[in-house]
Amino acid sequence: xxxxxxxxxxxxxxxxxxxxxxxxxxxxxxxxxxxxxxxxxxxxxxxxxxxxxxxxxxxxxxxxxxxxxxxxxxxxxxxxxxxxxxxxxxxxxxxxxxxxxxxxxxxxxxxxxxxxxxxxxxxxxxxxxxxxxxxxxxxxxxxxxxxxxxxxxxxxxxxxxxxxxxxxxxxxxxxxxxxxxxxxxxxxxxxxxxxxxxxxxxxxxxxxxxxxxxxxxxxxxxxxxxxxxxxxxxxxxxxxxxxxxxxxxxxxxx
Amino acid sequence: xxxxxxxxxxxxxxxxxxxxxxxxxxxxxxxxxxxxxxxxxxxxxxxxxxxxxxxxxxxxxxxxxxxxxxxxxxxxxxxxxxxxxxxxxxxxxxxxxxxxxxxxxxxxxxxxxxxxxxxxxxxxxxxxxxxxxxxxxxxxxxxxxxxxxxxxxxxxxxxxxxxxxxxxxxxxxxxxxxxxxxxxxxxxxxxxxxxxxxxxxxxxxxxxxxxxxxxxxxxxxxxxxxxxxxxxxxxxxxxxxxxxxxxxxxxxxxxxxxxxxxxxxxxxxxxxxxxxxxxxxxxxxxxxxxxxxxxxxxxxxxxxxxxxxxxxxxxxxxxxxxxxxxxxxxxxxxxxxxxx
Amino acid sequence: xxxxxxxxxxxxxxxxxxxxxxxxxxxxxxxxxxxxxxxxxxxxxxxxxxxxxxxxxxxxxxxxxxxxxxxxxxxxxxxxxxxxxxxxxxxxxxxxxxxxxxxxxxxxxxxxxxxxxxxxxxxxxxxxxxxxxxxxxxxxxxxxxxxxxxxxxxxxxxxxxxxxxxxxxxxxxxxxxxxxxxxxxxxxxxxxxxxxxxxxxx
Numbered sequence: 001x002x003x004x005x006x007x008x009x010x011x012x013x014x015x016x017x018x019x020x021x022x023x024x025x026x027x028x029x030x031x032x033x034x035x036x037x038x039x040x041x042x043x044x045x046x047x048x049x050x051x052x053x054x055x056x057x058x059x060x061x062x063x064x065x066x067x068x069x070x071x072x073x074x075x076x077x078x079x080x081x082x083x084x085x086x087x088x089x090x091x092x093x094x095x096x097x098x099x100x101x102x103x104x105x106x107x108x109x110x111x112x113x114x115x116x117x118x119x120x121x122x123x124x125x126x127x128x129x130x131x132x133x134x135x136x137x138x139x140x141x142x143x144x145x146x147x148x149x150x151x152x153x154x155x156x157x158x159x160x161x162x163x164x165x166x167x168x169x170x171x172x173x174x175x176x177x178x179x180x181x182x183x184x185x186x187x188x189x190x191x192x193x194x195x196x197x198x199x200x201x202x203x204x205x206x207x208x209x210x211x212x213x214x215x216x217x218x219x220x221x222x223x224x225x226x227x228x229x230x231x232x233x234x235x236x237x238x239x240x241x242x243x244x245x246x247x248x249x250x251x252x253x254x
Numbered sequence: 255x256x257x258x259x260x261x262x263x264x265x266x267x268x269x270x271x272x273x274x275x276x277x278x279x280x281x282x283x284x285x286x287x288x289x290x291x292x293x294x295x296x297x298x299x300x301x302x303x304x305x306x307x308x309x310x311x312x313x314x315x316x317x318x319x320x321x322x323x324x325x326x327x328x329x330x331x332x333x334x335x336x337x338x339x340x341x342x343x344x345x346x347x348x349x350x351x352x353x354x355x356x357x358x359x360x361x362x363x364x365x366x367x368x369x370x371x372x373x374x375x376x377x378x379x380x381x382x383x384x385x386x387x388x389x390x391x392x393x394x395x396x397x398x399x400x401x402x403x404x405x406x407x408x409x410x411x412x413x414x415x416x417x418x419x420x421x422x423x424x425x426x427x428x429x430x431x432x433x434x435x436x437x438x439x440x441x442x443x444x445x446x447x448x449x450x451x452x453x454x455x456x457x458x459x460x461x462x463x464x465x466x467x468x469x470x471x472x473x474x475x476x477x478x479x480x481x482x483x484x485x486x487x488x489x490x491x492x493x494x495x496x497x498x499x500x501x502x503x504x505x506x507x508x509x510x511x512x513x514x515x516x517x518x519x520x521x522x523x524x525x526x527x528x529x530x531x532x533x534x535x536x537x538x539x540x541x542x543x544x545x546x547x548x549x550x551x552x553x554x555x556x557x558x559x560x561x562x563x564x565x566x567x568x569x570x571x572x573x574x575x576x577x578x579x580x581x582x583x584x585x586x587x588x589x590x591x592x593x594x
Numbered sequence: 595x596x597x598x599x600x601x602x603x604x605x606x607x608x609x610x611x612x613x614x615x616x617x618x619x620x621x622x623x624x625x626x627x628x629x630x631x632x633x634x635x636x637x638x639x640x641x642x643x644x645x646x647x648x649x650x651x652x653x654x655x656x657x658x659x660x661x662x663x664x665x666x667x668x669x670x671x672x673x674x675x676x677x678x679x680x681x682x683x684x685x686x687x688x689x690x691x692x693x694x695x696x697x698x699x700x701x702x703x704x705x706x707x708x709x710x711x712x713x714x715x716x717x718x719x720x721x722x723x724x725x726x727x728x729x730x731x732x733x734x735x736x737x738x739x740x741x742x743x744x745x746x747x748x749x750x751x752x753x754x755x756x757x758x759x760x761x762x763x764x765x766x767x768x769x770x771x772x773x774x775x776x777x778x779x780x781x782x783x784x785x786x787x788x789x790x791x792x793x794x795x796x
Contacts, residue, residue, distance in 0.1 A: 032318030035576025042651035156582035
């Protein structure tokens, strides 16, 4: 475990995997409660994609570091989870907030997976290539929903805009340098500025077609949040739920 | 999940139907024929099928709630994925069965509204709590196992659109049941606290499973429209017996004790002692067993079960919380101000 | 329990205003290349874009699927459903636009794609489709204008997923379940018990 948590590449992978795990965790909770049955089903399929992507990445790390993928997923100390605070922010079953959040994260993850697959590691690239088309589908659907809801009349537009206003301040922390055990100036997380610019441009393009506005800022490198183990209280709530059953009988097979 | 426990309301032939057409219809069904939407059918049949499909659809989307509570707590990546997919399937079954009902003449919105306002019913078993992970294993093994038995008979019914849909649904029930069986086997091969969790959940769900098929049919059920028209093809007691014959020995082999229990208002077990009636009749191959508490069944079906109010309340929250999205995508309604 | 699901709601006495149903769409899926498209189900969506998305995310993931087609329910014209299989008629001709033909192999079965014919209107299309395709093996014909039938293939838009989906199918559990049972029960009683499974799906 220690070797994985101090390896810069593993840390970068964990940041994406943990985003996917906790995002899938929060989004799968909507199953059965969505705003219309057809979209309930579709959104649940995407939550399963997210959880599956987390699993693919945990399995990759598990093979490399001889760890069980469930142990990586469920049994680290909270400080060693590297998801950003945006993913665990409760949406209170507000569909506007859920869609905006999923979209902001999906666009980031799409770029992040591209970056991971460009690293010279054939095995990692193969895993990423299984994720990429599913991620692209997710981005396409979410962009379509943002455009649809942003242009569907004042009630809908106001709700989506309000969700954007609530989330835009947190969104920059998607780009936080991950891994509390690594130096914050570690340059392995290369291209942070460029990636933020590309992400912002893509987001702004969709916003401009959706009757919506938001501005985002790249936080200082030194700013510490969830990716460096300093999680918001909502992460700890989600983590308690995530691990509740496993804690009944630690080490058991489930 | 659940083909309903005898949801077919007593149907009265209204007498206004053309007797020749009715005779032809009944002969076609008696010959094993199926009914397709363009065929002539008695009004009572159409209303009966609508009531049955609507009840079934309601059961699917309410049935998504107790298990949905555990998606965030599932103890491994695979279980988390499986439970999400399972609950998603229930929503999908609900969607398909609402479509069958819509084609029989009632809008989905009306059905959802009637459901959350308590004007229509859903399967009684979802009014019981699922307080541990063991309950998730038991729901998928016992309740989905019972549902498969029931729905296999529903797929032998006479109404084409329902039969088609049931065949698709049963394909997915196979996954639900196997996944539940895998969970039960895993818990019963596990640690002491896992076994205890499993036994406690079994105590809660065994009596609910016995009630699943509904109370005994009236003696002349074969001659009443529901069976004569093949809306249902097997009597409740007969399905219940097959269920016990299959699951009682399996449970005992797993190391589970089949108890008679008493429950409190929250649906939690307050006392349990082994069912002394549980004996195999070697001649018939049938197991005898203690009947479940039918007073409790009627109390719960009338709305006074442990979770009736909570299930409907959460379902209503979902309906109201999502209304703006439906308004936004619905044609021509988006410019209206929000409902006051 | 997830916190929202635990909440005690304080609902108003009046339910929020109705939200009328959206349009009705019908979906047929294709399990493997060259196989016929078969009826999978139907759904509600306000427009084609969402109908296609919902179709893929539901019916496209229920069982193996390489492509699906969708049409608005109002675009279908169904002929009468015979108790006996239909006989070919004698309506011939090749004029008019293209119609896609679906046939019902048995009552209670699933419509499946048969081919296309040309006709000026739906009634003629039904008659010509019956002549062309009736082979004593199906009970009903449906025709849909070919330009109202919308195709999605896995090549243009991802349908079936690349990640391991074993977790959502019975076959993903069968082996493990059998192994666990046979540690507890003898083979004969396990096989007896298994009889009530839906065999073709395990």
